[in-house]
Amino acid sequence: DVKVTQSSRYLVKRTGEKVFLECVQDMDHENMFWYRQDPGLGLRLIYFSYDVKMKEKGDIPEGYSVSREKKERFSLILESASTNQTSMYLCASNSGGFTDTQYFGPGTRLTVL
Amino acid sequence: GEDVEQSLFLSVREGDSSVINCTYTDSSSTYLYWYKQEPGAGLQLLTYIFSNMDMKQDQRLTVLLNKKDKHLSLRIADTQTGDSAIYFCAESEGGSGNTGKLIFGQGTTLQVKP
Numbered sequence: 373d374v375k376v377t378q379s380s381r382y383l384v385k386r387t388g389e390k391v392f393l394e395c396v397q398d399m400d401h402e403n404m405f406w407y408r409q410d411p412g413l414g415l416r417l418i419y420f421s422y423d424v425k426m427k428e429k430g431d432i433p434e435g436y437s438v439s440r441e442k443k444e445r446f447s448l449i450l451e452s453a454s455t456n457q458t459s460m461y462l463c464a465s466n467s468g469g470f471t472d473t474q475y476f477g478p479g480t481r482l483t484v485l
Numbered sequence: 486g487e488d489v490e491q492s493l494f495l496s497v498r499e500g501d502s503s504v505i506n507c508t509y510t511d512s513s514s515t516y517l518y519w520y521k522q523e524p525g526a527g528l529q530l531l532t533y534i535f536s537n538m539d540m541k542q543d544q545r546l547t548v549l550l551n552k553k554d555k556h557l558s559l560r561i562a563d564t565q566t567g568d569s570a571i572y573f574c575a576e577s578e579g580g581s582g583n584t585g586k587l588i589f590g591q592g593t594t595l596q597v598k599p
Contacts (some may be wrong), residue, residue: 376527403585414573414591415528423524440521462527466585473518476527 375399376477381391384483391450393480395463401475402468403448406430406438409460409479422445422468453484489590491574496596503561505593507574510555512575517550518587519559522571531559531572561595569597 379394395404403422407415409432414417417430419438427438435457439447445474446465460481490511492583496504509517515536520528534541534557547560557575561568574590 403587407589410590414491415589417586420566422585455565464528473530473533474528474585476529478525478527 374463376463376475378444378477378480380480382481385453386485388454391453391482393448393461393482395446395467395477397475398444398466399465399467399475400443401465404440405464406446406448406464407464408432409462410416410429412425412484415462418448455484458482458484489574489576489588491590491593493591494596496598497564499564499566499599501564502565503568503595505559505572505595507557507590508555509557509574509576511576511578511588512555516577517557518575519548520573520575522573522592528573556569558597566597566599569595
């Protein structure tokens with residue numbers, strides 16, 4: 373059974389804090405993705421990675437960075453959290469190619485006070 | 486750039502058919518997808534259609550693709566309260582090779598009334 377897990381379901385942080393969101397997949401997938409989901413805006417791609425230590429910016433990378441040191445783990449980092457980063461964060465993975473569906477984690481709801 | 490548009494809300498009565506519509510801009514998309522997100526959960530793939538197909542049926546789900554108008558629809562027959570969720574349309578990003586990147590719509594919240 374395929375599985376993508378995220379380190380926290382709910383997180384509350386203060387403005388200016390450094391925040392780490394962790395994602396782990398157990399399917400040996402090459403590609404991993406971080407999205408944020410906001411009402412009325414759908415899913416917007418923040419960063420993705422197609423191999424260990426490789427990363428590419430998505431549509432809204434500003435204020436975020438990522439790390440992929442191992443194939444199964446993809447971390448999203450908010451260097452200095454701001455209130456406009458309050459959102460639902462979704463991680464996904466796939467093995468590449470158009471026919472390969474993306475498998476999603478349950479999401480982390482982050483609130484920045 | 487590529488864009489995917491959906492209406493935000495649809496309300497139907499239990500037992501009726503639901504039709505969720507989506508328009509997209511990238512004519513080079515190879516696959517188009519429908520995902521379902523139940524409350525408090527991530528997205529799950531419902532179905533997908535290859536761009537050279539007009540229709541795909543899977544039990545209560547029917548996907549129609551009008552490539553000329555760049556219009557995709559998802560019909561759910563005999564809608565049940567368990568179908569209440571957010572439905573996302575997505576297209577594969579044209580020319581992206583094997584990155585598997587998808588462009589998502591805003592999501593349509595389906596409310597099923599008993």
